[in-house]
Amino acid sequence: MISSPVTQSAFQLIWSWFHMSRARKNIQYIYRAEEMSSLTILGGILLCAVAVRLALRKRLRLCLPPSPPADVLIGHLRVLPDPQVTPEVFYKWSLKYGDVFSLSVPGKTIIVVNSEKAANELLEKRSAIYSDRARMAYYDYIGWKDAVIFAPYGPFHARQRKLYQDAFGKNVVSEYRSIQEREANTLLKGLLDEPANFDSLSKRFAGGVVTEIGYGHRIDSFTDGFFSVGDRFAKIAGMGANPSLLDLHPIFAYLPSWAPGAATIKFIKETKPFMDAIVHDNHKKVVQQMKNGTARLSFTAKHLEAAFGKEHDSEEERAVRLGAAMIFTAGFETTWHFLVIFIAAMLLHPDAQQKAREELDRVVGRDRLPDFNDRESLQYVQCVINEVLRWNPVNPIGFPHRVMEDDVYNGMHIPKGAIVIPNTRAFTWEQSKFHDAKLFKPQRFLPKPEGSGEVLPPSLFWGWGRRVCAGRYLAEGSLFTAVSRILAVFTISPLKDAKGHLIQPEIKFITNTSRHTEPFTCNIQPRDVRARDLIIESCQD
Numbered sequence: 001m002i003s004s005p006v007t008q009s010a011f012q013l014i015w016s017w018f019h020m021s022r023a024r025k026n027i028q029y030i031y032r033a034e035e036m037s038s039l040t041i042l043g044g045i046l047l048c049a050v051a052v053r054l055a056l057r058k059r060l061r062l063c064l065p066p067s068p069p070a071d072v073l074i075g076h077l078r079v080l081p082d083p084q085v086t087p088e089v090f091y092k093w094s095l096k097y098g099d100v101f102s103l104s105v106p107g108k109t110i111i112v113v114n115s116e117k118a119a120n121e122l123l124e125k126r127s128a129i130y131s132d133r134a135r136m137a138y139y140d141y142i143g144w145k146d147a148v149i150f151a152p153y154g155p156f157h158a159r160q161r162k163l164y165q166d167a168f169g170k171n172v173v174s175e176y177r178s179i180q181e182r183e184a185n186t187l188l189k190g191l192l193d194e195p196a197n198f199d200s201l202s203k204r205f206a207g208g209v210v211t212e213i214g215y216g217h218r219i220d221s222f223t224d225g226f227f228s229v230g231d232r233f234a235k236i237a238g239m240g241a242n243p244s245l246l247d248l249h250p251i252f253a254y255l256p257s258w259a260p261g262a263a264t265i266k267f268i269k270e271t272k273p274f275m276d277a278i279v280h281d282n283h284k285k286v287v288q289q290m291k292n293g294t295a296r297l298s299f300t301a302k303h304l305e306a307a308f309g310k311e312h313d314s315e316e317e318r319a320v321r322l323g324a325a326m327i328f329t330a331g332f333e334t335t336w337h338f339l340v341i342f343i344a345a346m347l348l349h350p351d352a353q354q355k356a357r358e359e360l361d362r363v364v365g366r367d368r369l370p371d372f373n374d375r376e377s378l379q380y381v382q383c384v385i386n387e388v389l390r391w392n393p394v395n396p397i398g399f400p401h402r403v404m405e406d407d408v409y410n411g412m413h414i415p416k417g418a419i420v421i422p423n424t425r426a427f428t429w430e431q432s433k434f435h436d437a438k439l440f441k442p443q444r445f446l447p448k449p450e451g452s453g454e455v456l457p458p459s460l461f462w463g464w465g466r467r468v469c470a471g472r473y474l475a476e477g478s479l480f481t482a483v484s485r486i487l488a489v490f491t492i493s494p495l496k497d498a499k500g501h502l503i504q505p506e507i508k509f510i511t512n513t514s515r516h517t518e519p520f521t522c523n524i525q526p527r528d529v530r531a532r533d534l535i536i537e538s539c540q541d
């Protein structure tokens with residue numbers, strides 16, 4: 001500290017002031033009294049300035065956002081909650097420590113953001129410095145560190161975002177409507193034939209849309225290899241959220257099989273070939289199909305075609321390869337889990353189902369299925385979708401960002417390199433925004449006086465700033481098609497036991513990186529013969 005020039009001069013000043021005072025006392029000093037007093041005032045002012053500066057520095061150093069009690073060496077490592085309850089525990093902590101609190105684990109500061117206002121201020125308005133991602137060793141290991149969702153903020157990330165923008169911008173996604181509608185019809189037919197299988201059928205719908213859009217590959221059966229890749233990726237994503245030995249050093253990849261942590265690393269190693277296959281093999285297939293003239297419309301074909309005739313750009317090709325692989329992985333589990341949570345919500349809320357059906361009958365009629373042209377007029381159906389997203393968000397903890405510069409928020413220091421976690425669960429429970437926040441009430445989003453006129457900011461589910469979901473408009477289309485068509489033709493109700501009594505549904509949620517339900521049963525039946533005929537007809541088109 002003594003070495004700082006300001007502190008040095010302050011030190012000299014105190015020293016001379018001390019000597020001068022002594023000299024004045026002895027009446028031996030040559031300065032006149034007036035000079036002495038002005039010097040003393042000047043010294044005092046400078047001293048105050050130095051004191052204020054030091055206090056500010058200290059304040060900046062100390063003023064991380066508040067945090068729960070921590071251990072001396074390992075910080076909050078011991079109190080980090082289990083992923084299953086993390087969103088809710090963070091929410092509880094936010095009531096005690098404020099809407100922005102901090103956690104420390106060795107080598108990392110974590111900032112948890114619990115209000116939409118704070119997330120908007122940091123992740124949206126200051127997105128120029130809040131758009132990096134933390135390195136996650138698992139993804140590095142499987143060769144996905146530069147895939148758009150994990151990529152550091154920089155030119156290669158921007159390049160992939162541009163590919164997404166060109167393929168999935170608001171005004172472009174209509175190109176994929178026929179794929180979404182066809183897959184939705186397959187889902188309806190599946191529900192008609194095997195209603196108890198709604199979980200796998202929802203999974204197939206989600207997978208079917210993204211594999212065709214990514215690569216032009218149509219999923220024809222539940223044994224399609226894409227499903228196992230999707231499951232493995234989901235498992236890695238779950239593990240990737242936790243600190244691992246690989247984060248400390250890549251040498252831990254060579255742990256002997258009996259060592260703690262080795263099983264996880266073994267799983268990652270075994271999974272690498274699957275992940276390579278998504279990135280390379282599917283890309284190669286499309287290249288071959290393009291040569292044969294058999295390629296279907298897809299993200300990969302579209303971008304390769306755009307590059308056709310131009311000088312070969314290996315970085316562009318790498319961006320297309322990784323970008324396509326990410327469509328499958330980012331858009332698969334999210335859409336699938338959303339649909340199952342939607343079915344659970346309808347099972348628990350027959351009144352909402354009935355209201356949505358009345359709207360569908362009024363707007364669409366009974367002779368056809370709803371389509372994208374009806375979307376604007378199906379206001380209540382859209383409220384149901386929004387309320388499912390809010391009631392039990394698929395990603396109750398948003399994808400972490402990383403801050404690239406030191407920053408100050410409300411007088412609190414956000415250090416460069418900190419991981420910033422948006423706690424979506426807490427945003428959706430903000431009482432000031434959502435009345436009876438824990439209840440499922442789609443009408444909250446209807447305008448007054450019919451509803452409560454509450455507003456759902458899109459960032460709550462699609463993310464923030466320069467990392468906002470790059471497939472949002474596509475995903476919104478998939479959710480709308482599947483939800484509106486299911487509601488138009490099916491009734492979802494509790495099953496009955498042998499004595500004809502309704503089995504009261506109990507829905508339990510599992511949270512890993514995304515939220516899903518534990519298996520539950522329900523009765524999904526066509527509303528009537530007319531609805532059954534419509535389902536069968538729509539699958540013959």
Ligand code: HEM
Nearest residue numbers: 148149327330331334335399462463464467469470471475
């Ligand atoms: C229900 C469906 C979906 C939900 C709820 C969802 C949600 C999200 C969220 C919360 C993020 C993180 C945003 C942030 O970091 O602030 C994200 C990122 C992303 N999503 Fe989605 N998503 C869905 C479907 C899709 C689909 C279908 C695609 C592909 C077409 C997709 C592609 C991406 C990509 C590429 C990113 C990374 C963006 C980046 O880091 O720059 N998502 N999504």
